[in-house]
Amino acid sequence: xxxxxxxxxxxxxxxxxxxxxxxxxxxxxxxxxxxxxxxxxxxxxxxxxxxxxxxxxxxxxxxxxxxxxxxxxxxxxxxxxxxxxxxxxxxxxxxxxxxxxxxxxxxxxxxxxxxxxxxxxxxxxxxxxxxxxxxxxxxxxxxxxxxxxxxxxxxxxxxxxxxxxxxxxxxxxxxxxxxxxxxxxxxxxxxxxxxxxxxxxxxxxxxxxxxxxxxxxxxxxxxxxxxxxxxxxxxxxxxxxxxxxxxxxxxxxxxxxxxxxxxxxxxxxxxxxxxxxxxxxxxxxxxxxxxxxxxxxxxxxxxxxxxxxxxxxxxxxxxxxxxxxxxxxxxxxxxxxxxxxxxxxxxxxxxxxxxxxxxxxxxxxxxxxxxxxxxxxxxxxxxxxxxxxxxxxxxxxxxxxxxxxxxxxxxxxxxxxxxxxxxxxxxxxxxxxxxxxxxxxxxxxxxxxxxxxxxxxxxxxxxxxxxxxxxxxx
Amino acid sequence: xxxxxxxxxxxxxxxxxxxxxxxxxxxxxxxxxxxxxxxxxxxxxxxxxxxxxxxxxxxxxxxxxxxxxxxxxxxxxxxxxxxxxxxxxxxxxxxxxxxxxxxxxxxxxxxxxxxxxxxxxxxxxxxxxxxxxxxxxxxxxxxxxxxxxxxxxxxxxxxxxxxxxxxxxxxxxxxxxxxxxxxxxxxxxxxxxxxxxxxxxxxxxxxxxxxxxxxxxxxxxxxxxxxxxxxxxxxxxxxxxxxxxxxxxxxxxxxxxxxxxxxxxxxxxxxxxxxxxxxxxxxxxxxxxxxxxxxxxxxxxxxxxxxxxxxxxxxxxxxxxxxxx
Numbered sequence: 029x030x031x032x033x034x035x036x037x038x039x040x041x042x043x044x045x046x047x048x049x050x051x052x053x054x055x056x057x058x059x060x061x062x063x064x065x066x067x068x069x070x071x072x073x074x075x076x077x078x079x080x081x082x083x084x085x086x087x088x089x090x091x092x093x094x095x096x097x098x099x100x101x102x103x104x105x106x107x108x109x110x111x112x113x114x115x116x117x118x119x120x121x122x123x124x125x126x127x128x129x130x131x132x133x134x135x136x137x138x139x140x141x142x143x144x145x146x147x148x149x150x151x152x153x154x155x156x157x158x159x160x161x162x163x164x165x166x167x168x169x170x171x172x173x174x175x176x177x178x179x180x181x182x183x184x185x186x187x188x189x190x191x192x193x194x195x196x197x198x199x200x201x202x203x204x205x206x207x208x209x210x211x212x213x214x215x216x217x218x219x220x221x222x223x224x225x226x227x228x229x230x231x232x233x234x235x236x237x238x239x240x241x242x243x244x245x246x247x248x249x250x251x252x253x254x255x256x257x258x259x260x261x262x263x264x265x266x267x268x269x270x271x272x273x274x275x276x277x278x279x280x281x282x283x284x285x286x287x288x289x290x291x292x293x294x295x296x297x298x299x300x301x302x303x304x305x306x307x308x309x310x311x312x313x314x315x316x317x318x319x320x321x322x323x324x325x326x327x328x329x330x331x332x333x334x335x336x337x338x339x340x341x342x343x344x345x346x347x348x349x350x351x352x353x354x355x356x357x358x359x360x361x362x363x364x365x366x367x368x369x370x371x372x373x374x375x376x377x378x379x380x381x382x383x384x385x386x387x388x389x390x391x392x393x394x395x396x397x398x399x400x401x402x403x404x405x406x407x408x409x410x411x412x413x414x415x416x417x418x419x420x421x422x423x424x425x426x427x428x429x430x431x432x433x434x435x436x437x438x439x440x441x442x443x444x445x446x447x448x449x450x451x452x453x454x455x456x457x458x459x460x461x462x463x464x465x466x467x468x469x470x471x472x473x474x475x476x477x478x479x480x481x482x483x484x485x486x487x488x489x490x491x492x493x494x495x496x497x498x499x500x501x502x
Numbered sequence: 503x504x505x506x507x508x509x510x511x512x513x514x515x516x517x518x519x520x521x522x523x524x525x526x527x528x529x530x531x532x533x534x535x536x537x538x539x540x541x542x543x544x545x546x547x548x549x550x551x552x553x554x555x556x557x558x559x560x561x562x563x564x565x566x567x568x569x570x571x572x573x574x575x576x577x578x579x580x581x582x583x584x585x586x587x588x589x590x591x592x593x594x595x596x597x598x599x600x601x602x603x604x605x606x607x608x609x610x611x612x613x614x615x616x617x618x619x620x621x622x623x624x625x626x627x628x629x630x631x632x633x634x635x636x637x638x639x640x641x642x643x644x645x646x647x648x649x650x651x652x653x654x655x656x657x658x659x660x661x662x663x664x665x666x667x668x669x670x671x672x673x674x675x676x677x678x679x680x681x682x683x684x685x686x687x688x689x690x691x692x693x694x695x696x697x698x699x700x701x702x703x704x705x706x707x708x709x710x711x712x713x714x715x716x717x718x719x720x721x722x723x724x725x726x727x728x729x730x731x732x733x734x735x736x737x738x739x740x741x742x743x744x745x746x747x748x749x750x751x752x753x754x755x756x757x758x759x760x761x762x763x764x765x766x767x768x769x770x771x772x773x774x775x776x777x778x779x780x781x782x783x784x785x786x787x788x789x790x791x792x793x794x795x796x797x798x799x800x801x802x803x804x805x806x807x808x809x810x811x812x813x814x815x816x817x818x819x820x821x822x823x824x825x826x827x
Binding site: 337395399 | 711
């Protein structure tokens with residue numbers, strides 16, 4: 029037992045592998061808040077209560093001095109500089125709060141959060157928030173429509189629309205939830221938004237869950253001050269598999285901090301994106317670069333087989349009278365036939381000899397050729413799973429290694445292990461203990477410098493592992 | 503610069519030179535027991551369509567000593583020849599040289615018609631029942647090589663021998679030899695022999711495989727073979743450097759059959775190998791057969807006893823490809 033524990037420690041069991049690089053964006057202000065970024069074309073739409081100047085129609089304030097939030101837009105000048113934010117759309121501007129937004133490129137629909145009451149009022153108190161949507165283009169604004177479940181009795185906020193525009197995720201403190209704000213979703217079916225569906229206790233807690241960001245229909249990022257956050261709101265992600273959500277996992281430091289970290293959005297490859305945080309006092313928008321490998325292209329590992337078909341290219345038929353084709357595969361096995369298939373038991377270089385003889389007698393017909401066959405493993409990351417026959421046992425350590433990977437294009441330099449998307453280890457070998465029975469996806473990403481092109485490349489494979497309950501000894 | 507093409511071809515022959523002596527006709531690489539010519543009163547179903555066989559001998563230009571054309575068992579009687587009721591056949595052997603002996607169009611035909619006896623008659627002798635020559639050699643010559651017809655195709659002199667059954671109905675089985683000596687068989691270095699129509703005897707067993715080697719001249723696209731009176735005795739398989747699974751249509755009793763193959767690029771300028779594989783059961787004995795080949799212009803191709811380009815040896819092209827399915 030002690031030995032086992034030592035082994036686990038030595039093989040970097042469950043290491044922290046945060047590889048995010050974050051940066052506060054220069055357009056943030058020390059005096060005002062900025063949050064809820066939304067990537068739109070070549071810039072960002074975000075919420076801010078900052079004071080706007082020339083291009084702002086009127087600087088509203090409540091009697092108490094509260095300056096409402098509005099949707100602003102800014103874009104990058106170059107890799108370091110951003111343009112001065114300006115109002116995103118005068119048509120969307122109101123005297124009350126406009127909040128977080130989302131845009132569906134497919135349906136050209138913009139969803140955003142706003143106080144329900146805008147006319148004849150300048151109050152944000154007792155004025156709950158709802159979601160509104162409209163067909164949007166830079167030059168044309170169509171009718172703004174209410175999300176049908178907006179109610180004065182509760183808030184519906186933080187929209188995130190699926191890629192196809194048919195599922196809207198949002199946060200709400202409507203009755204019936206688990207506490208605070210919960211994440212819900214509604215489907216747009218035949219022109220009608222379905223009754224909001226609470227994502228359930230795997231996602232929602234007694235505390236608040238806000239700012240959903242749905243990615244490729246099944247990967248949900250959200251913010252929560254539950255789920256044992258580091259402090260305040262943290263950003264988590266979860267995957268929907270077979271109609272259930274995996275246990276939410278927090279993003280690593282420095283994306284998350286002991287302050288509020290929220291409203292995560294990312295580009296189409298999850299390599300870069302933005303989030304909000306108040307770690308420096310005000311709400312600011314930060315950018316992040318995900319130095320972690322992308323698991324999106326991770327393919328199921330394919331068993332290495334060293335099988336080949338052999339034939340005489342000059343012959344189209346399957347048999348020839350009198351002639352016998354004999355194949356000596358150089359591994360101690362032989363076969364006859366014009367076309368044969370052979371699987372070598374292992375990788376290696378084999379000298380395969382083909383002989384054609386004539387049954388009519390020696391000297392009548394004879395031909396011999398030798399082929400050099402290089403049986404190489406499939407070009408892929410290869411995960412060896414030791415200590416396991418067909419199923420692993422919960423609570424018992426299982427050793428994994430990627431040492432049999434065949435990646436001739438690169439010189440491997442980084443190893444990244446994941447179990448169900450959770451980063452586990454950065455070593456070529458690892459030992460992991462699955463505490464609960466179930467089916468797990470173990471993924472390994474190997475990065476390295478290309479041998480031909482001097483650039484980093486990465487490869488990924490995954491294996492599915494079934495973990496069963498430990499059998500109790502009598 | 504003059505190219506001694508024939509000599510070069512000789513050097514590239516794939517088998518040891520002792521095995522590819524051209525001057526025995528049939529040659530050892532042909533593994534044919536005997537040539538055969540029937541008396542002109544025989545029925546064609548005995549296996550001879552025209553009772554005549556033309557062969558040409560080629561003496562290299564640079565060989566200047568006398569040559570002899572020898573005939574083994576020229577008589578028609580005794581153990582070797584094929585009797586029909588009683589031996590009464592007379593066979594004429596005639597040697598021709600000089601201009602036209604080969605180049606005359608009729609000499610390159612497959613039937614003894616027109617001017618097939620072109621050229622200068624150098625010698626002739628008719629044999630009947632002559633026990634003196636039964637199982638023995640008869641020698642024509644000496645001949646000055648320059649008495650043949652010169653051709654620069656292979657840079658040599660051509661002699662023609664016509665064997666024709668002029669009476670009777672028996673089968674005369676015989677062999678030739680182009681020799682440098684009168685009383686023994688000594689090959690002429692670089693010599694060769696060929697015919698446009700081969701009439702010969704198949705083996706009286708099922709083991710031996712006979713071969714002939716049609717030469718595929720430049721420009722040949724298709725080769726048609728015609729064979730006569732094969733008695734459906736097995737198969738004719740066609741091989742070459744690029745071919746190991748072609749077959750020719752085989753004739754039955756007293757009729758011609760023909761078939762065609764498309765020539766591959768690698769076969770041009772080389773020889774094909776026609777292999778005669780006898781059927782196993784029932785054994786056909788004393789099977790005399792005739793075969794010719796022609797190109798797409800119906801020009802007859804030559805069967806060289808020493809195959810041009812060497813005995814074609816099939817060169818396989820084994821390949822492999824991954825198959826993880």
